[in-house]
Amino acid sequence: QTPEAPPCVIVTGAARGIGRAIAELYAERGARVLSVDLTLPPPLRGQRRVRADISTSSGRERIGRSAREMGGVNVLVNNAAFQGAHGGVLEVSERGWARTLSVNLTAPLLLTRTLIDLMPLGSAVVNVASVQGLFAEQNNAAYNASKGGLVNLTRAMALDLASHGIRVNAVAPGAISTEGVLQAIQDSSDPGSTRQDYEDLHALRRLGTPREVAQVVYFLGSDESSFMTGAIVPVDGGMTASFMMAGRPV
Ligand code: NAD
16 A cells, blocks of 8 residues: 655656656645646646746745645655766866756755745655765766765755754665666667666666656655655665675676
8 A cells, every 4th residue: 555645745857757757656646746847847637837947046936836826835856957067077167067056956955945834744855866976977077066965965954854844855866767868878879788888787787767766755755754854765776785886797
């Protein structure tokens, strides 16, 4: 038996990928969902959606107004992320660095603040971090720093919001078969071997699905996880169980 759906859920970055799967799972299980994205997310039967940039105060206020109309927020899923500033520490542009930190790290903090008065006792925040918040990847300095920051922000939020009756946890996904990841594989010079390389990062030797991440988010947002706060839960097919690439024999 699945835990009862919370009444009102906000999911950022819900137009596609993992965010879309999270919004769909909550909607399927009977929650009222507000899907947020830079462009209006595709409709989900009878559910609300709003176009907002979470890195702007006007965007966050728009989300706040929709949340008030819904009658409050029981679960906030900070999922949206900017993944476009590639480059190592010597190359990443200041602009790309700033955008990455603003969307991936600062916005979850400020959006939570915007919504805090609408979140009753027993509410939960679930941040979508990454295995790249636990360990670094070459040539991805801004993203690594933003997700590492989000991991420890999750702990800080857990401590500071406990007295408000709000739990805060994070998931750290491995490589997930989202549109973006599948496109990157397709665009590589040898898609077959690129896919194999991605799969071999995980002990389970496959990519995760957006739904598999959504299920853990759902659990962390539900009362089934009522004694969990400040936890970072890898959803990574065993990638971080090893200090080598999933313990692959070399
Ligand atoms: P995605 O890029 O496919 O989707 C992210 C969505 O967020 C997009 O629809 C985008 O428009 C939206 N978004 C970006 N900036 C925004 C802003 N300022 N305001 C509102 N919406 C904004 O991403 P995804 O692959 O589904 O990843 C979702 C989350 O999971 C991200 O936090 C990502 O870092 C994390 N993650 C993904 C993977 C993976 O393999 N796909 C692995 C680990 C972690």
